[in-house]
Amino acid sequence: MNALLTVEDLRVSFPGKGWGARRVEVLRGVSLDIAPGETLGLVGESGSGKTTIGRAILGLVPVQSGAITFGGERLDRVKARRRRQLARDLQVIFQDPYTSLNPSRTIGDTLSEPLLGQGIGSREARLRVGRLLDRVHLPADAAGRLPREFSGGQRQRVAIARALAIDPKLIVCDEPVSALDLTTQKTVLDLLLEIQEQTGVAYLFVSHDLAVVRFVSHRVAVIHRGEIVESGQAATVTTQPRHPYTRGLLLAAPVADVAEQRARRQAFELEYGGPNRTAER
Numbered sequence: 051m052n053a054l055l056t057v058e059d060l061r062v063s064f065p066g067k068g069w070g071a072r073r074v075e076v077l078r079g080v081s082l083d084i085a086p087g088e089t090l091g092l093v094g095e096s097g098s099g100k101t102t103i104g105r106a107i108l109g110l111v112p113v114q115s116g117a118i119t120f121g122g123e124r125l126d127r128v129k130a131r132r133r134r135q136l137a138r139d140l141q142v143i144f145q146d147p148y149t150s151l152n153p154s155r156t157i158g159d160t161l162s163e164p165l166l167g168q169g170i171g172s173r174e175a176r177l178r179v180g181r182l183l184d185r186v187h188l189p190a191d192a193a194g195r196l197p198r199e200f201s202g203g204q205r206q207r208v209a210i211a212r213a214l215a216i217d218p219k220l221i222v223c224d225e226p227v228s229a230l231d232l233t234t235q236k237t238v239l240d241l242l243l244e245i246q247e248q249t250g251v252a253y254l255f256v257s258h259d260l261a262v263v264r265f266v267s268h269r270v271a272v273i274h275r276g277e278i279v280e281s282g283q284a285a286t287v288t289t290q291p292r293h294p295y296t297r298g299l300l301l302a303a304p305v306a307d308v309a310e311q312r313a314r315r316q317a318f319e320l321e322y323g324g325p326n327r328t329a330e331r
């Protein structure tokens with residue numbers, strides 16, 4: 051496979067709290083790769099290090115060691131100027147559609163900003179904003195409105211349009227539907243799939259929700275305490291997991307019977323610790 055992105059033996063740690071505290075290792079030798087046009091789902095509990103992987107790829111956290119190669123170039127080695135150029139091809143969609151858009155800027159301004167930044171004229175930018183809105187199924191008059199006039203799902207469509215504005219090769223989708231209700235989740239996921247089909251963009255799709263990850267991903271990597279414990283084809287990992295942690299995640303996933311759900315959840319937490327505890331060592 052000719053990978054678009056390769057992450058090899060990535061280590062990230064943060065200073066521990068308090069004087070003399072040891073650094074906290076958050077990523078402990080993570081390796082993964084993504085082909086052009088592919089979706090790699092990254093699943094794990096809260097605190098397992100999913101967001102940190104995305105942030106390291108985007109150059110937002112310092113990396114202790116390891117290699118991140120994108121389109122054949124070492125992202126962790128390129129100069130800041132080249133890094134900014136490459137950043138065009140590498141976009142992000144965040145979890146919270148309520149904080150990720152500037153509340154005082156119209157949708158049109160938000161979407162034209164990356165275009166103007168590329169030297170595209172304002173007339174052409176206006177035309178492209180119209181096309182972007184159409185692509186994410188928002189009405190053309192959305193351009194003149196403010197984020198507060200839109201629902202969470204509509205705002206996430208704007209965030210997707212912004213990420214698409216300059217035709218990226220990879221989008222890091224960090225829990226992009228977690229803040230949305232179930233029906234809206236489905237329509238946003240459908241949109242991401244439709245856009246991938248049309249444009250060939252690749253996604254690193256980060257989520258704690260195995261069902262969501264299964265729905266959108268070609269391959270899935272499972273992360274636990276800063277290590278990838280299992281990866282493979284989405285259908286295989288999510289139905290015949292090899293690693294006990296993945297099996298636990300699967301068992302802890304929501305089921306209709308509340309009592310059964312509680313029992314499964316308790317068994318899982320007993321084994322692996324509850325949410326926000328997985329990074330504790």
Ligand SMILES: Nc1ncnc2c1ncn2[C@@H]1O[C@H](COP(=O)(O)OP(=O)(O)OP(=O)(O)O)[C@@H](O)[C@H]1O
Pocket residue numbers: 064065076094095096097098099100101102103258329330
């Ligand atoms: N800048 C930072 N400084 C110190 N610790 C950090 C920093 N960023 C992340 N961490 C810690 O790293 C661990 C992993 O965080 P990360 O956000 O990557 O997990 P996650 O799997 O994405 O969880 P969630 O789904 O809750 O966002 C957590 O214990 C977090 O507190």
